[in-house]
Amino acid sequence: MIKEKKNLFYGLIAVMLLVLPFVYDSRSMIILLTQVFIFAMFAMSYDLLLGYTGIVSFGHAMFFGIGAYTIGIFMKQFEPTVPYFLLAVLVTVVLTAILSYIVGLLTLRLKSHFYAMLTLAFAGLFLVLAEKWRSLTYGNDGFTFRTPEVFRDRFDFYLICLVAMILVFVLLTRFTNSPLGRVLQAIRENEPRAESLGYSVIQYKIIASVVSGVIAGLAGILYSMSLRFVNTSVFTMDITLDALLMTIIGGVGTLVGAIVGAGIIEFAHHWLTQLAKVHWIFERWIILFGIVYILAVMFFPKGIVGTLQNMKKRKKHTVENKDDKNISG
Amino acid sequence: MEVFFNLALNGLATGMLIFLLAAGLTLIFGLMDVLNFAHGGLFAWGAYSGTWIYATTGSFFIGIIGAIITGLILGMITERFIIKPVYGNHVQQILITLGLMLVLSELLKVVWGPNQLSAVAPSFLQGSWEVGNIIIIKYRVFIILVGLLVFLAVQYVLKNTKIGLVVRAGVMNKEMVQALGINIKKVFMLVFMIGAAMAALGGVLLGPYSGVIHAEMGMEFAILAFIVVVIGGMGSFPGSILAAILVGLSGSFMAYYVPDLALAANMLLMVVVLIFRPQGLFGMKG
Numbered sequence: 001m002i003k004e005k006k007n008l009f010y011g012l013i014a015v016m017l018l019v020l021p022f023v024y025d026s027r028s029m030i031i032l033l034t035q036v037f038i039f040a041m042f043a044m045s046y047d048l049l050l051g052y053t054g055i056v057s058f059g060h061a062m063f064f065g066i067g068a069y070t071i072g073i074f075m076k077q078f079e080p081t082v083p084y085f086l087l088a089v090l091v092t093v094v095l096t097a098i099l100s101y102i103v104g105l106l107t108l109r110l111k112s113h114f115y116a117m118l119t120l121a122f123a124g125l126f127l128v129l130a131e132k133w134r135s136l137t138y139g140n141d142g143f144t145f146r147t148p149e150v151f152r153d154r155f156d157f158y159l160i161c162l163v164a165m166i167l168v169f170v171l172l173t174r175f176t177n178s179p180l181g182r183v184l185q186a187i188r189e190n191e192p193r194a195e196s197l198g199y200s201v202i203q204y205k206i207i208a209s210v211v212s213g214v215i216a217g218l219a220g221i222l223y224s225m226s227l228r229f230v231n232t233s234v235f236t237m238d239i240t241l242d243a244l245l246m247t248i249i250g251g252v253g254t255l256v257g258a259i260v261g262a263g264i265i266e267f268a269h270h271w272l273t274q275l276a277k278v279h280w281i282f283e284r285w286i287i288l289f290g291i292v293y294i295l296a297v298m299f300f301p302k303g304i305v306g307t308l309q310n311m312k313k314r315k316k317h318t319v320e321n322k323d324d325k326n327i328s329g
Numbered sequence: 330m331e332v333f334f335n336l337a338l339n340g341l342a343t344g345m346l347i348f349l350l351a352a353g354l355t356l357i358f359g360l361m362d363v364l365n366f367a368h369g370g371l372f373a374w375g376a377y378s379g380t381w382i383y384a385t386t387g388s389f390f391i392g393i394i395g396a397i398i399t400g401l402i403l404g405m406i407t408e409r410f411i412i413k414p415v416y417g418n419h420v421q422q423i424l425i426t427l428g429l430m431l432v433l434s435e436l437l438k439v440v441w442g443p444n445q446l447s448a449v450a451p452s453f454l455q456g457s458w459e460v461g462n463i464i465i466i467k468y469r470v471f472i473i474l475v476g477l478l479v480f481l482a483v484q485y486v487l488k489n490t491k492i493g494l495v496v497r498a499g500v501m502n503k504e505m506v507q508a509l510g511i512n513i514k515k516v517f518m519l520v521f522m523i524g525a526a527m528a529a530l531g532g533v534l535l536g537p538y539s540g541v542i543h544a545e546m547g548m549e550f551a552i553l554a555f556i557v558v559v560i561g562g563m564g565s566f567p568g569s570i571l572a573a574i575l576v577g578l579s580g581s582f583m584a585y586y587v588p589d590l591a592l593a594a595n596m597l598l599m600v601v602v603l604i605f606r607p608q609g610l611f612g613m614k615g
Contacts, residue, residue: 106600106603109607111419113369113419114559116364117559120552298425
């Protein structure tokens with residue numbers, strides 16, 4: 001019953017977003033929402049690691065960056081046609097899968113500290129690679145490229161990103177509710193116990209890391225296609241931090257939370273940088289978010305969506321208790 | 330020969346700077362089981378406050394002392410308000426200290442502006458000595474001496490004083506030390522403050538060494554410090570100085586001979602260590 005209501009609610013929002021470009025014709029709003037969808041995909045992939053498996057990665061930007069650079073290089077070096085686009089997607093999937101498998105194999109058997117540090121270092125390595133491999137990446141300046149005809153229109157691209165986000169959401173919902181996803185959550189809750197129940201924890205963690213890496217790579221593809229430009233900033237810590245802020249503020253362990261978080265951060269970023277003309281302090285909006293983030297980790301470790309869900313549950317609980325009393329009285 | 334000697338001196342000096350950063354990190358980890366991702370932020374704060382105080386007062390030593398005091402104060406605040414609520418929860422610690430790192434480096438830009446500042450060595454440390462064909466830059470020798478001094482001082486305190494005994498015992502068995510009537514929380518705070526002060530000292534010494542300081546340098550050096558801590562072994566103090574010198578030397582030699590691989594070399598070293606000896610070269614626990 002509740003689940004149906006929830007699905008209806010999500011469906012309604014999805015339809016509203018689908019109709020929006022036909023009703024409200026604002027170019028900047030469309031572009032902003034496209035960014036939200038792309039980062040929502042990225043944040044959801046991050047949430048699969050952080051929220052569902054309990055792995056802290058500081059190098060998620062490397063998968064994002066690989067996707068962004070792969071599409072850029074394919075479109076620039078070859079021709080901006082649909083077959084090459086599909087090929088680039090395939091290459092991204094393969095590359096990110098292999099990389100996340102290797103990184104996971106090396107480090108996931110270690111303590112969470114090591115994974116965080118190592119992913120940070122690996123992402124640093126890719127940043128250096130992108131800066132130094134000038135013949136392919138044009139160094140720090142990056143390069144512009146053309147995209148296939150199909151993706152040129154802003155409205156079409158908006159719809160494509162929206163559909164991609166909905167697909168990722170549905171897929172990940174299915175994934176996290178599958179028996180495999182349950183095992184991942186068990187690992188997050190109590191790793192030794194999951195292990196003693198006979199699950200090979202490391203393999204499950206690697207699966208989560210591969211799925212998450214591939215989705216992050218796909219988000220990277222859409223990101224650089226929306227800008228038609230790519231430079232080394234896609235590999236920087238800032239991208240990982242964005243995902244982290246979105247997931248933590250939106251709600252860890254709830255895919256909706258990642259989407260909400262992406263919306264909040266992107267809109268806040270947009271508006272606060274506009275406010276920078278009013279007062280320079282708004283240019284340092286990261287401080288505000290950093291503080292909110294620290295407070296969220298301390299007091300609302302479940303983020304906005306998780307806290308709301310808890311409140312709802314508690315309310316229901318007290319109502320039920322009252323009913324019980326009435327019956328017994 | 331001159332090239333070799335210069336590179337070695339350069340590498341040693343960088344290694345000592347990384348050591349100052351990594352030492353605090355490893356001490357805090359060894360005693361408190363906290364990995365402080367904000368350590369690079371403390372490093373950058375030390376650099377900025379020290380350089381600023383040096384520029385206003387005109388005395389390099391007041392600058393250094395100012396940086397150390399900044400480190401102590403920031404360390405105290407961090408321990409009290411950020412670290413204390415999340416003891417024992419690794420995931421939360423990692424997340425929260427990273428958030429602090431973000432806030433610290435953005436606050437730097439608010440206080441001193443987003444542009445990089447230039448820093449110069451005081452006149453008595455400028456210039457160089459010439460021995461035969463070899464040029465020895467004074468400031469680098471100074472950094473190496475300070476690094477050694479800090480290492481020996483900390484080593485002496487750890488091995489030969491009562492407080493060092495308490496700290497070492499605390500690393501081994503927290504509950505036992507508490508049961509013997511020692512306020513381990515105070516010790517924790519003290520260690521954290523000293524770790525932060527060492528990072529700040531490293532920061533202020535870096536200024537004249539590289540010529541400029543900028544807000545992002547905290548993260549850059551923090552990555553090097555993490556590599557050092559992993560290679561040397563988490564919580565091992567002698568391990569951290571050896572690994573820091575190793576990383577410093579390999580950095581300076583690689584930068585000269587194979588510049589494109591400079592950062593990759595350290596990373597590969599770390600990967601090899603992690604595969605064959607995950608607890609690090611001198612580590613006790615895995």
